[in-house]
Amino acid sequence: MRFSSDNIYIVTGVFSGIGESIALYLNALGATVIGIGRDVSKQDNFLNKVQYPENMKIEIRDLTVNIEQLPLYIKELSQKYGKFNGLISCAGISKIHPLKLIDIDEYREMFSINFLVPLFLAKGFADKRVRAENSSILAISSAAAIENAKGMALYSASKAALASAYISLGRELTPKGVRVNLLSPTDIDTPMATKLNEFRNFEPSQYPLGIGKPIDVAKFAAFLVSDDAKWISCQNYVVDCGSL
Numbered sequence: 001m002r003f004s005s006d007n008i009y010i011v012t013g014v015f016s017g018i019g020e021s022i023a024l025y026l027n028a029l030g031a032t033v034i035g036i037g038r039d040v041s042k043q044d045n046f047l048n049k050v051q052y053p054e055n056m057k058i059e060i061r062d063l064t065v066n067i068e069q070l071p072l073y074i075k076e077l078s079q080k081y082g083k084f085n086g087l088i089s090c091a092g093i094s095k096i097h098p099l100k101l102i103d104i105d106e107y108r109e110m111f112s113i114n115f116l117v118p119l120f121l122a123k124g125f126a127d128k129r130v131r132a133e134n135s136s137i138l139a140i141s142s143a144a145a146i147e148n149a150k151g152m153a154l155y156s157a158s159k160a161a162l163a164s165a166y167i168s169l170g171r172e173l174t175p176k177g178v179r180v181n182l183l184s185p186t187d188i189d190t191p192m193a194t195k196l197n198e199f200r201n202f203e204p205s206q207y208p209l210g211i212g213k214p215i216d217v218a219k220f221a222a223f224l225v226s227d228d229a230k231w232i233s234c235q236n237y238v239v240d241c242g243s244l
Helices: 017-028 040-047 067-081 104-125 153-176 191-197 214-224
Strands: 008-012 032-037 056-060 084-089 131-140 178-185 235-239
Touching (some): 008 067, 008 104, 017 032, 032 067, 040 056, 104 153, 131 153, 131 214, 153 178, 178 214
Parallel strands (some): 008 032, 084 131, 131 178
16 A cells, blocks of 8 residues: 555644554655644654655644634645645543542543544544545544543543544535544553553453554554545444454
């Protein structure tokens, strides 16, 4: 599978984990990637891994600031780079929140980045002036939305909300030429998962083919936003190595 440099994809959360792997993989396949991250101190480390630097464009932005302005931001990016073939929302956070520690600020933080940001980015991408005629939206949800663990009420709820909303968006946007899908991984070997595993009973043995790597998700993501998946929409694929 190869992409042309004329195929332009927005990827959020590119400085770590799954977002980083998807951005690098799409770039290695020839696509132009608009990578959005918020921690500028990680930019150089990321760029050192890029195979085709001329096809990697970095935008520094905290997407949780002025969320309601994200549709306008997508329009501005399109004016800068051209019409997009796809949007891949990877930015997110995961924390353990036992019930006694849940407060309204923790709720707002979790739902802002995990749910509202992908929703408002999709709203901007749906504008036919910013996207190619046949395009794709993909979001990274989580298997935690299906198989809930203790202490993960806020995280699981935010990802379940995202999955439910995106399937609804797919019903609305697919007739307009925008496919909408989700990937819901279980534990993947990322910095975010490593922090969580320090606080819960994690058993690598539950994965018969070993713990998942970000590239395992990236390859699936690249397929779903490619023309090879042009008949696939409104799906939420669990990537779990048969562990659920």
